């Protein structure tokens with residue numbers, strides 16, 4: 001069984017996908033980490049994330065990069081969004097995601113194009129969304145706890161920029177698959193969001 005979980009940054013999709021993996025006993029892949037690793041590698045190489053050639057060269061990042069704590073920061077998130085517009089980068093990361101999705105026993109993957117491109121045959125597809133304000137507020141609290149100096153307005157601006165880029169790129173834009181269940185987590189707490197997602201997957205499986 002493949003479960004596809006797509007949605008914008010800070011929508012709660014990562015938390016939900018991880019919980020679904022635990023609930024259904026499936027391995028989970030955060031595909032955003034792959035794009036983040038490419039973004040980080042471009043930076044380390046001194047390359048230009050908007051240049052297709054530089055970005056493609058960075059897809060040969062070492063596996064150890066996936067454990068680099070820098071992948072989680074906002075700068076790397078921005079770089080990831082920029083390198084992810086290049087079709088050659090998406091192609092280079094495709095096989096890795098596809099083989100994870102099709103492993104025996106199934107898997108949960110979260111990202112932007114899992115239900116539309118990577119695993120259109122997924123038995124359950126969720127599209128997790130939330131208002132920019134709700135997502136910015138969550139990110140703000142998270143960053144404040146980590147001691148990062150940032151304003152709510154700066155985070156909102158950054159999220160809007162990234163959404164715009166992710167939704168409007170020519171290849172594999174961020175859009176719900178036609179058969180995805182859309183869950184808006186703006187007014188849901190973490191546990192409520194997880195319970196709602198589990199129910200949605202169970203519904204999709206019994207349909």
Ligand code: DC
Nearest residue numbers: 009031032035080081084111112113
């Ligand atoms: O989910 P995230 O914030 O870690 O993703 C970082 C960027 O990577 C996001 O802005 C767009 C890109 N991405 C993508 O294009 N396709 C995916 N399946 C996952 C992430």
